[in-house]
Amino acid sequence: DAGVTQSPTHLIKTRGQHVTLRCSPISGHKSVSWYQQVLGQGPQFIFQYYEKEERGRGNFPDRFSARQFPNYSSELNVNALLLGDSALYLCASSLSGQGAYEQYFGPGTRLTVT
Amino acid sequence: ELKVEQNPLFLSMQEGKNYTIYCNYSTTSDRLYWYRQDPGKSLESLFVLLSNGAVKQEGRLMASLDTKARLSTLHITAAVHDLSATYFCAVDIKGGATNKLIFGTGTLLAVQP
Numbered sequence: 001d002a003g004v005t006q007s008p009t010h011l012i013k014t015r016g017q018h019v020t021l022r023c024s025p026i027s028g029h030k031s032v033s034w035y036q037q038v039l040g041q042g043p044q045f046i047f048q049y050y051e052k053e054e055r056g057r058g059n060f061p062d063r064f065s066a067r068q069f070p071n072y073s074s075e076l077n078v079n080a081l082l083l084g085d086s087a088l089y090l091c092a093s094s095l096s097g098q099g100a101y102e103q104y105f106g107p108g109t110r111l112t113v114t
Numbered sequence: 115e116l117k118v119e120q121n122p123l124f125l126s127m128q129e130g131k132n133y134t135i136y137c138n139y140s141t142t143s144d145r146l147y148w149y150r151q152d153p154g155k156s157l158e159s160l161f162v163l164l165s166n167g168a169v170k171q172e173g174r175l176m177a178s179l180d181t182k183a184r185l186s187t188l189h190i191t192a193a194v195h196d197l198s199a200t201y202f203c204a205v206d207i208k209g210g211a212t213n214k215l216i217f218g219t220g221t222l223l224a225v226q227p
Contacts, residue, residue: 048214
């Protein structure tokens with residue numbers, strides 16, 4: 001069975017640009033969460049989506065937005081990129097948005113902002 | 115503010131030795147995860163601990179959870195070089211309609227031959 005997939009694998013952008021990262025959950029999973037991992041730190045929660053609705057948001061500015069599609073895939077959008085947005089962006093999927101459901105992580109997208 | 119603290123942050127150990135990584139957290143949670151991360155890679159799930167007193171073992175790694183003390187440990191037995199990686203604990207937090215993981219600071223483990 002395919003795991004969580006993310007695209008692209010790597011991305012280089014310039015300050016002020018916009019970026020879209022994509023995630024496809026494990027088949028049958030309806031919840032997708034996004035995490036940002038800056039080098040040398042643990043991942044930080046950005047968003048959780050379940051059944052196409054935002055269910056939770058971490059302490060990130062409004063430049064960060066996301067959405068979930070009817071097939072449960074998800075996009076993370078970041079506007080007006082800053083150097084500090086350089087990080088590994090991880091997507092995780094789970095069966096549901098609540099309850100004892102483990103989150104399964106994808107391979108991540110490495111974003112470099114120059 | 116919820117905090118998840120790991121110690122040590124860096125651990126250099128010789129092959130064959132034993133050591134323990136500690137994970138303390140500051141709020142109530144019944145679920146805790148341990149992950150391994152190799153440089154430039156994503157997170158590999160090691161253990162899911164679902165209840166107080168839970169103990170799980172896989173190879174040279176053993177994890178335990180004490181929800182009353184808000185403490186989890188990851189014990190390494192007879193370390194080998196292949197265990198060199200960064201290890202994270204993560205606490206599952208319910209907030210409103212969402213579940214989210216709060217990660218610790220990570221422990222960089224370097225096993226020397």
